[in-house]
Amino acid sequence: MKFSNPQTLKAIAGIIDCNYVGDANFPVLGLNEIHVVQPGDIVFVDHPKYYDKALQSLATIVLINKEVDCPSGKALLISDDPFRDFNKLINHFNPFVAASAVIADSATIGNHTIIQPNVFIGNNVEIGANCVIHPNVSIYDNTKIGNNVIIHSGTVLGGDAFYYKNRPEKFDKLLSGGNVVIKDNVDIGAQCTIDSGVTASTTIGEGTKLDNQVHVGHDTVIGSRCLIASQVGIAGCVFIEDFVTIWGQVGITSGITIGEKAVISAQSGVSKSLPGHKSYFGTPADEFRKKYKELASIRLIPDIIDKLDRIK
Numbered sequence: 001m002k003f004s005n006p007q008t009l010k011a012i013a014g015i016i017d018c019n020y021v022g023d024a025n026f027p028v029l030g031l032n033e034i035h036v037v038q039p040g041d042i043v044f045v046d047h048p049k050y051y052d053k054a055l056q057s058l059a060t061i062v063l064i065n066k067e068v069d070c071p072s073g074k075a076l077l078i079s080d081d082p083f084r085d086f087n088k089l090i091n092h093f094n095p096f097v098a099a100s101a102v103i104a105d106s107a108t109i110g111n112h113t114i115i116q117p118n119v120f121i122g123n124n125v126e127i128g129a130n131c132v133i134h135p136n137v138s139i140y141d142n143t144k145i146g147n148n149v150i151i152h153s154g155t156v157l158g159g160d161a162f163y164y165k166n167r168p169e170k171f172d173k174l175l176s177g178g179n180v181v182i183k184d185n186v187d188i189g190a191q192c193t194i195d196s197g198v199t200a201s202t203t204i205g206e207g208t209k210l211d212n213q214v215h216v217g218h219d220t221v222i223g224s225r226c227l228i229a230s231q232v233g234i235a236g237c238v239f240i241e242d243f244v245t246i247w248g249q250v251g252i253t254s255g256i257t258i259g260e261k262a263v264i265s266a267q268s269g270v271s272k273s274l275p276g277h278k279s280y281f282g283t284p285a286d287e288f289r290k291k292y293k294e295l296a297s298i299r300l301i302p303d304i305i306d307k308l309d310r311i312k
Contacts, residue, residue, distance in 0.1 A: 002030035022075025146184035161218030
């Protein structure tokens with residue numbers, strides 16, 4: 001999430017009422033989650049286990065709950081609750097603004113795009129040319145949709161990320177300040193849910209096709225010309241490279257990569273990154289032939305037990 005105008009370290013500290021370490025005029029260009037930080041960004045960290053990861057990341061401003069040695073070229077914001085103050089910054093720079101119409105005045109829609117009845121289009125949404133948006137689709141604020149995109153009924157683009165901090169008294173929600181980006185020539189089936197990025201973009205690449213009831217978690221990036229069948233669930237921060245095929249009811253855990261031209265068979269559970277140009281099956285998913293050999297071996301176990309019993 002980039003700010004519309006560059007900020008200073010002192011100004012950011014003033015917004016969240018905290019101390020800082022560094023030049024008061026140190027430039028602050030945005031804020032992002034650790035997975036997608038860039039120079040000029042703020043990243044937050046509130047556990048010693050992750051201090052080094054945050055301090056050594058590309059982020060140049062670290063919102064942290066303890067004063068530590070500041071690496072060269074970086075600045076610190078010292079907060080008693082970085083999670084809370086990160087939310088404050090998201091809310092300050094990306095506040096929720098209720099749209100008063102089915103299509104917000106700030107939305108832009110390209111030539112020859114068809115919007116069917118009961119579609120909601122939020123603030124600052126951009127939709128390209130020659131698209132078809134079927135009834136009862138909800139497109140939340142700041143979503144970007146390319147040309148020649150088809151979205152079927154009941155789909156929701158830009159819902160909040162499923163991201164919570166477990167506090168003693170409650171689950172505390174991290175606000176979603178990112179968006180959804182749909183590239184050209186994408187088809188999205190009925191009742192799909194594609195969550196907003198926390199601070200960056202959840203992205204569906206050019207020419208990719210999603211079947212009905214597919215869920216895509218926050219900050220996931222899906223490459224070009226992928227095929228994803230019905231009831232697939234993809235967690236947050238997953239990177240799916242180009243030409244990947246994922247069949248029905250596959251579940252994919254967060255923070256992993258699926259390599260180019262991988263094929264994942266139905267009802268598989270993907271718990272680790274998978275190299276490309278291979279076929280996978282099972283839970284946990286593994287190479288297709290290897291998994292079927294394992295299953296064949298398991299089927300032999302009763303016969304082996306019978307033979308051992310007879311020997312006894």
